[in-house]
Amino acid sequence: MSEYYVCHSCGTKYEITENVWKCKCGGMLDLLKQKVTLDPSKLSERPPTMWRYVDTMAFENDSTIWRKVTMGEGYTPLIVLDETKPNTLVKVDYMMPTLSFKDRGAAVLIAKAKELGVTRVIADSSGNAGTAIAAYAKRAGIACDIFLREGTSPKKIAQVKAHGANVRTVNGTREDVAAAAQKAINEEKHFYASHVYNPFFYEGTKTYAYEIWEQMKSEPDTLIIPVGNGTLLLGAYYGFKELLENGLIKKVPKIVAIQAENCAPLAKAFVNNEIEAEEIKGKETLAEGIAIAAPARSVQILEAVRTTNGEILTVNEEEILQARAALAGKGFYVEITTAANYAGYLKYNHSLSEKIIIPLCGAGIKSN
The missing domain is CATH 2.20.28 (Rubrerythrin, domain 2)
Incomplete structure (x- = not known):
């Protein structure tokens, strides 16, 4: 390709x-x-992982490099959350090797790095992406440095270290962490395995859309997605766009993005009808995975939300904690960032007939 x-x-x-x-x-x-072409008739012959859609990804023709990296990620369950609301489903994306949806992007990005002959990668993260990059890099035999903010969940730091990555902690904001990683990239000349900057990460997260389409045999009306840097939101948007271009769905679902009230630059830009989000001075939020004061891809994120006639909602800290308890009461123990997403769903004004998908992005065991 x-x-x-x-x-x-x-x-x-x-x-x-x-x-x-x-x-x-x-x-x-x-x-x-x-242009991506997908032959649905071939899917029954493929393994029940996200790699059943490998033909849509940008690898060399007949490349099987992904087989050296995969741990069976993807094709996660799609489940009715509550029998009283049969049109609202959760996609349990924390059922992944490193317990978060970031495995989708990390597996593809590291497979591409392997194809390019990369021997060392550097990444920055709030936790989950770093864990995923560390795990897949180790599996691929690629050395790995992960930049994390001091104060990152100890469980996530321990997970990154367990995969053999060199952890470099930075005293400052999430933006300071990214700046430190980029400085190292420029000085050390290694591959930047960024879940924000590298487009191949979205080649992995777009499989979220392909799976929903195949599992539902159609497209949903609405996607509720937590957004900080936009890796799942943009991946889902790109995936459904490709499905539309192939004539396999009738429309791209509406995207309803959720931000924590304490750190919501995208929500502010959306309300003010701005093309790009300006950096804000965010407050601390329990939802560390979406605490991004200056999202680098804000232009693309806002375009995706507006193009699908979507909206951006915010939730406060108490609503997040209440939502986490509510999900646990339904059998799903999620990390706090995922709970913020569910809190947004509870505020979203929808009809009973509206088909809605909510991702459960990270397992609760990853949070304090």
Whole structure:
């Protein structure tokens, strides 16, 4: 499959190499590739993992490099949350090797790194992405450094270290952590395995959409998705767009994004009808996974929400804790960021006939 990086801001194209991760103009890179074609009749022959959709991903023709990386991630259960609301389903995406949806993107990104001959990767994270990158890098035989903020959940730090990654902690904000990682990338010239900057991460998270379509045999009306850097939101959007282009669905579902009230730059930009979110001075929030004061892909995130006639809702800390307890009462023990998403669903004004999907992004054992 022939593909390139293309700048979302100025349109400059780049060959895909180990050292390219941002445009010279400072813009974010998207993946430019030939039109994706999916033959549904072949899916029954494929394994029950996200790699059943490998033909839609930007690997070399007939590449099987992913087989050296996969741990069976994907194809997670889609379950009715409450029998009184049969049209609301949860996708249990914490049923992954490292207990979060980030395994989707990490598996594809590390497989691509392996295909490029990368020997060392650097990544920054609030926890889950770092864990996933560390696990798949170890499996692929690639050395790994993960930058984390001091104060990150000890359980997540322990998980990253367990996978053999070198942890570099940074005293500061999540944005300070990203800046430190990028400084190291520029100085050390290693592959930036960023779940935000590298478009191949979205080639993995888009499988969330493909699975929903195959499991439902149609598209839902609405996706409720927590958003900080937008890795699941954009992946889902890209996946449903590809399904629409293949004539397999009638429309891209409406995206309802959820932010923590204490750190909600995207919600502010959405309400003010701004194209790009400005960096804010966010307060501390229990939902550390979406505590992003300056989302690098805010332009793409806001485009996706608006294009689907969606909206962005915010939830406060008490609503988050109450939602976590409510989900636990239904049998789902989730991490706090996922609870913020469910809190948003509880505030969302919907009809009983509206088909809604809620991702359960991370397992509760990962949070304090």
